[in-house]
Amino acid sequence: MDVQTFCRVCNAMCGLVVTVENETITKIRGDDTHALSRGYTCPKGRALGVLHHDDQRLNVPLSRRGPELEETTWLSVLDDLSDRIATSISEDGPESVAMYLASGSAFDTAGRRAAERFLTVLGSHQKYTATTIDTPSKPLVAEIIGGWSGLTPIWDHESSRLLLLFGSNPVVSHGHSNAIPDPVRRVREFQAKGSSIWVIDPRRTETATLADHHLQLAPGTDWLVLGWLVRNLLSRHPAASTLSERTTDHEDLAAYVAGFDDELVTTNCDLALSTLESLCDAVLRAGRVSALTGTGVSMSATANVTEYLLWALHIVTDSYDRPGGMWFNPGYLLQLDTRPLPLSDGTPESGPKSRPLLPRRFGEYPCSALIPEIEAGNITTLIVVGGNPVTALPDTDRTIAALRSLTTLAVVDILPTETTELASHVLPAVDQLERADLTWLLDSFQLAVSAQFTEAVVAPLVERKPVWWMFGQIADRLGLDLLPSGTTTDLATDQTFLQSVITRSRDSEALMSSSTLTIHSGAVFGWVTENVLPDGKWRLQAPVIAEQLSVHLQNARSGAENQLVLIPSRQLRLMNSQFREIAAPGGTVDEIVIHASPRNVLSLGSPEFATVESSNGSLSARLVADPNLRDDCVTVTHGGRDPNVCALTDTDEGIDPLSGMVLQSGFGVSLRVAE
Numbered sequence: 001m002d003v004q005t006f007c008r009v010c011n012a013m014c015g016l017v018v019t020v021e022n023e024t025i026t027k028i029r030g031d032d033t034h035a036l037s038r039g040y041t042c043p044k045g046r047a048l049g050v051l052h053h054d055d056q057r058l059n060v061p062l063s064r065r066g067p068e069l070e071e072t073t074w075l076s077v078l079d080d081l082s083d084r085i086a087t088s089i090s091e092d093g094p095e096s097v098a099m100y101l102a103s104g105s106a107f108d109t110a111g112r113r114a115a116e117r118f119l120t121v122l123g124s125h126q127k128y129t130a131t132t133i134d135t136p137s138k139p140l141v142a143e144i145i146g147g148w149s150g151l152t153p154i155w156d157h158e159s160s161r162l163l164l165l166f167g168s169n170p171v172v173s174h175g176h177s178n179a180i181p182d183p184v185r186r187v188r189e190f191q192a193k194g195s196s197i198w199v200i201d202p203r204r205t206e207t208a209t210l211a212d213h214h215l216q217l218a219p220g221t222d223w224l225v226l227g228w229l230v231r232n233l234l235s236r237h238p239a240a241s242t243l244s245e246r247t248t249d250h251e252d253l254a255a256y257v258a259g260f261d262d263e264l265v266t267t268n269c270d271l272a273l274s275t276l277e278s279l280c281d282a283v284l285r286a287g288r289v290s291a292l293t294g295t296g297v298s299m300s301a302t303a304n305v306t307e308y309l310l311w312a313l314h315i316v317t318d319s320y321d322r323p324g325g326m327w328f329n330p331g332y333l334l335q336l337d338t339r340p341l342p343l344s345d346g347t348p349e350s351g352p353k354s355r356p357l358l359p360r361r362f363g364e365y366p367c368s369a370l371i372p373e374i375e376a377g378n379i380t381t382l383i384v385v386g387g388n389p390v391t392a393l394p395d396t397d398r399t400i401a402a403l404r405s406l407t408t409l410a411v412v413d414i415l416p417t418e419t420t421e422l423a424s425h426v427l428p429a430v431d432q433l434e435r436a437d438l439t440w441l442l443d444s445f446q447l448a449v450s451a452q453f454t455e456a457v458v459a460p461l462v463e464r465k466p467v468w469w470m471f472g473q474i475a476d477r478l479g480l481d482l483l484p485s486g487t488t489t490d491l492a493t494d495q496t497f498l499q500s501v502i503t504r505s506r507d508s509e510a511l512m513s514s515s516t517l518t519i520h521s522g523a524v525f526g527w528v529t530e531n532v533l534p535d536g537k538w539r540l541q542a543p544v545i546a547e548q549l550s551v552h553l554q555n556a557r558s559g560a561e562n563q564l565v566l567i568p569s570r571q572l573r574l575m576n577s578q579f580r581e582i583a584a585p586g587g588t589v590d591e592i593v594i595h596a597s598p599r600n601v602l603s604l605g606s607p608e609f610a611t612v613e614s615s616n617g618s619l620s621a622r623l624v625a626d627p628n629l630r631d632d633c634v635t636v637t638h639g640g641r642d643p644n645v646c647a648l649t650d651t652d653e654g655i656d657p658l659s660g661m662v663l664q665s666g667f668g669v670s671l672r673v674a675e
């Protein structure tokens with residue numbers, strides 16, 4: 001039997017057709033009828049059947065007795081965990097219980113909603129998510145300029161003439177804040193219409209190879225390219241003359257970019273002036289522009305200023321909320337255009353007790369506060385839902401020591417990881433194909449106003465349980481109200497937690513009667529200008545950003561340091577630390593190695609193994625010469641157990657004061673022959 005569903009591994013959420021014979025998944029292929037992925041899948045989506053049946057899966061609850069994790073019953077693990085949470089609250093208050101919600105929970109709509117609601121009814125503010133590790137500059141700048149952190153500009157792939165990609169590699173990643181399924185075909189179709197793509201990246205990436213132009217700039221200098229562009233476009237772009245109709249304080253913007261002169265920018269970026277001029281001409285020719293950033297800039301020290309200037313580029317060229325530029329997807333399920341949004345002027349709340357100066361934004365504390373909060377004894381119980389903090393958080397040794405020191409570490413996962421190894425309780429969750437679901441959390445990241453509902457494709461194996469059920473059971477024991485009224489945990493199903501989203505969606509009948517993606521419309525324009533922006537104007541005045549800009553400008557003027565920097569990279573067959581041990585059909589995951597330029601490898605005498613060292617730590621791995629990398633870059637794929645690139649990052653140094661983000665990319669390292 002063939003069942004249509006969708007992949008729940010990355011933002012692209014490709015349509016899948018799963019062949020099931022007697023509850024055995026025998027084959028997975030792309031769903032040709034899915035309007036956005038159009039039959040495309042990557043190896044990870046096709047591996048979901050292998051993942052479902054894999055014998056490494058967590059199948060029964062585990063609890064720690066002494067040094068070992070031992071198999072136990074659901075009754076026992078839930079009783080014990082509930083007792084511990086109750087004790088934690090009665091002794092230290094609800095703030096002693098924290099939750100880390102990450103990639104593995106982003107695609108489990110019912111589980112995610114139940115987990116978040118659990119923390120709320122518990123009365124704890126200790127919510128941490130992966131957003132503050134990889135992207136906080138995006139919601140921050142959206143809040144400052146647009147008034148709401150959830151504004152996510154989406155590439156108008158149908159009518160845009162020019163796409164600029166800064167530090168994003170969608171051919172491998174399928175997009176950062178824009179979900180880009182079927183990326184190669186999409187790029188080619190875009191070009192076939194006469195539109196062009198510029199990739200701005202210190203590495204000649206898989207996407208750069210397909211692009212019309214590749215600017216192989218020095219790492220950490222995108223903000224200079226953008227500032228230079230904005231400065232030039234302010235005097236040359238026709239739309240700049242109407243800026244006062246669309247923005248407040250555009251004089252401030254002109255002042256912010258006044259210092260971006262040719263000499264400063266070309267020297268620091270290591271780009272020729274003629275190259276920058278061609279880029280500027282391309283923008284002028286296209287009129288409007290679509291530009292996206294990825295982790296290459298969003299995890300770096302200049303993330304906020306880069307994102308601000310990226311927004312400024314769109315606003316100067318009148319490209320936001322306009323055809324041919326970028327649109328804001330109001331969502332099929334979220335319907336952002338019909339509801340009041342929690343507008344803000346960008347002022348944060350204060351951080352948790354041990355780090356009060358760190359900002360609390362978007363309803364969560366930054367992950368940089370999680371480890372200090374545990375070390376200070378403020379958090380004694382941590383519940384991890386679909387995350388692997390040992391490979392995601394900075395400073396691996398310190399993270400491990402803090403996690404070990406917790407009274408209770410409950411981990412909800414589908415596979416054993418380096419984090420479950422440290423847990424006091426391990427709760428085996430259903431996988432992507434064992435639950436009903438919706439494309440909910442990523443609703444406004446999609447290339448069309450669209451949504452999909454799926455039933456579970458197969459029944460859960462062994463004793464794997466839905467995540468909503470786990471929290472329902474604990475809430476029942478604690479006497480907390482978690483479920484929608486009129487139901488109990490025993491009677492609830494996946495649908496209980498999905499129903500309110502379905503009911504409030506644009507057309508629940510169309511959604512529920514379709515077995516593939518339901519499209520409501522393509523790009524829509526105008527709702528942000530009308531409903532969200534006060535007087536329909538973007539706010540360009542941003543003193544906190546201006547302050548950071550002036551520091552970066554000063555550093556740039558004092559001359560670029562000649563150093564090797566660490567930049568991020570990803571692999572097609574991995575999703576962060578996921579799929580390392582799951583052999584996707586048609587190949588295995590590449591070994592995680594150190595990539596350096598051929599010249600750097602040669603200068604070390606081409607050793608087989610090398611050590612990368614930062615001010616925080618070091619890692620050793622096989623060294624590979626990568627002709628696609630600049631001489632000033634070295635990269636180690638994120639997500640490995642050993643080497644784990646987070647050994648090089650630091651919990652205290654380089655934290656961005658505006659977002660609280662830890663510096664993950666673009667810092668200095670040295671490379672030497674391994675001992």
Ligand SMILES: Nc1nc2c(c(=O)[nH]1)N[C@H]1C(S)=C(S)[C@@H](COP(=O)(O)OP(=O)(O)OC[C@H]3O[C@@H](n4cnc5c(=O)[nH]c(N)nc54)[C@H](O)[C@@H]3O)O[C@H]1N2
Pocket residue numbers: 010103134165166167168169170172173174175176200201202203205218219220221222293294295296297300567568569570571572573574575576639665666
């Ligand atoms: N296959 C696969 N897909 C994934 C993931 C995965 O692990 N594997 N992870 C998912 C997750 S969690 C995320 S957040 C997204 C990330 O999605 P993307 O951001 O699109 O993907 P990355 O591969 O991290 O791309 C970062 C790029 O930035 C470049 N870069 C580094 N430093 C700089 C710089 O200073 N300036 C510029 N301009 N470029 C720079 C790097 O060379 C790299 O090409 O991918 C998601 N999808």
Ligand SMILES: Nc1nc2c(c(=O)[nH]1)N[C@H]1C(S)=C(S)[C@@H](COP(=O)(O)OP(=O)(O)OC[C@H]3O[C@@H](n4cnc5c(=O)[nH]c(N)nc54)[C@H](O)[C@@H]3O)O[C@H]1N2
Pocket residue numbers: 102103104105108130133134295385386387388389391392393412413414415417429430431432467568569575576577578638639645646649664
């Ligand atoms: N130095 C450095 N640090 C980084 C990065 C980097 O490039 N460099 N990248 C950063 C980025 S972009 C991100 S997003 C974070 C990633 O941070 P995390 O999201 O914490 O990391 P993942 O490895 O994706 O962990 C996801 C976990 O969810 C589990 N899982 C998968 N499916 C399910 C499911 O259906 N249900 C449940 N309950 N669990 C499931 C997986 O087995 C896995 O253990 O790391 C960040 N950290």
Ligand code: SF4
Pocket residue numbers: 007008009010011012013014040041042043044045046174181
């Ligand atoms: S790109 Fe791969 S992992 Fe992402 S949704 Fe599609 S099939 Fe799944």
Ligand SMILES: [Mo]
Pocket residue numbers: 130134
């Ligand atoms: Mo991410």
